[in-house]
Ligand SMILES: NC(=O)C1=CN([C@@H]2O[C@H](COP(=O)(O)OP(=O)(O)OC[C@H]3O[C@@H](n4cnc5c(N)ncnc54)[C@H](OP(=O)(O)O)[C@@H]3O)[C@@H](O)[C@H]2O)C=CC1
């Protein structure tokens with residue numbers, strides 16, 4: 001059995017690590033090389049303690065790497081892996097909100113993306129690090145590279161293992177489209193919850209229809225320019241549906257702001273605004289939200 005190596009001990013990484021260990025997989029955690037990480041980490045979840053060995057270096061043997069990290073942590077991780085490639089036969093699964101400008105050159109062609117609507121967060125409790133699985137959702141797994149998308153089947157054992165650890169999981173033949181949908185929803189919800197300091201559901205009671213339509217039109221235009229069909233009306237409808245389904249949630253961006261952590265705004269509305277500008281047209285609504293959130297968070301340094 002190929003062991004799993006979960007990068008970090010963040011919310012989604014811990015959720016997957018616990019699910020994998022609970023279902024009989026061998027799971028290790030990967031801390032940063034320069035960190036003073038203890039050799040073991042205990043995660044408390046669902047009234048159980050789960051214990052994981054922690055490594056600061058990459059193994060020489062094949063591993064299944066699961067990296068659910070912030071968008072601004074993707075390039076540093078991939079640079080680390082370029083300097084110290086994984087052993088042949090390894091797999092790399094990436095999961096992050098938003099998109100990077102240079103994904104085509106940055107993401108290894110054999111990497112997979114995992115997209116999820118599960119919600120999780122970490123807190124320090126009486127039992128040390130506690131994981132809270134705050135919202136049951138579903139997930140999709142697919143090839144990151146659009147040239148591979150749909151063409152090659154996903155490794156059946158990988159799908160089965162992830163689906164058992166954290167169900168339900170769908171094999172996604174068009175991960176590019178799936179990620180554009182998620183990007184669009186996050187662009188319409190996350191910055192607005194920061195600006196209005198509200199839960200996702202409260203957005204539905206604010207007079208935001210015109211703004212959401214304009215944001216969606218700009219996203220739709222850039223998607224079309226990149227060969228992705230994403231009608232603006234569908235984006236607004238989907239964002240409203242997600243806001244309704246997650247009405248009681250604080251968005252990840254608002255949580256980041258409240259914890260004085262950097263946000264992923266550069267990879268959401270910032271990605272849209274820059275992309276539109278490069279394509280020769282303006283995206284004033286996305287540009288405005290990008291700058292507004294950046295201004296609010298300008299003192300929060302990126303830890304990495
Ligand atoms: N949490 C949720 O419910 C959801 C999150 N998402 C998205 O998924 C992504 C991950 O979210 P989440 O799990 O909440 O994020 P977290 O910040 O909780 O987890 C990321 C973890 O990865 C660690 N890390 C990053 N880079 C490295 C590295 N090179 N080596 C070792 N450890 C590393 C971080 O360490 P450190 O803390 O030291 O930086 C942190 O522990 C984000 O893009 C988020 O927007 C999407 C849907 C739901």
Ligand SMILES: CC(C)(CO)C(=O)C(=O)O
Pocket residue numbers: 097185186189190200242246249250251252253
């Ligand atoms: C879907 C949504 C908006 C749920 O809170 C989310 O993905 C986030 O907060 O980042």
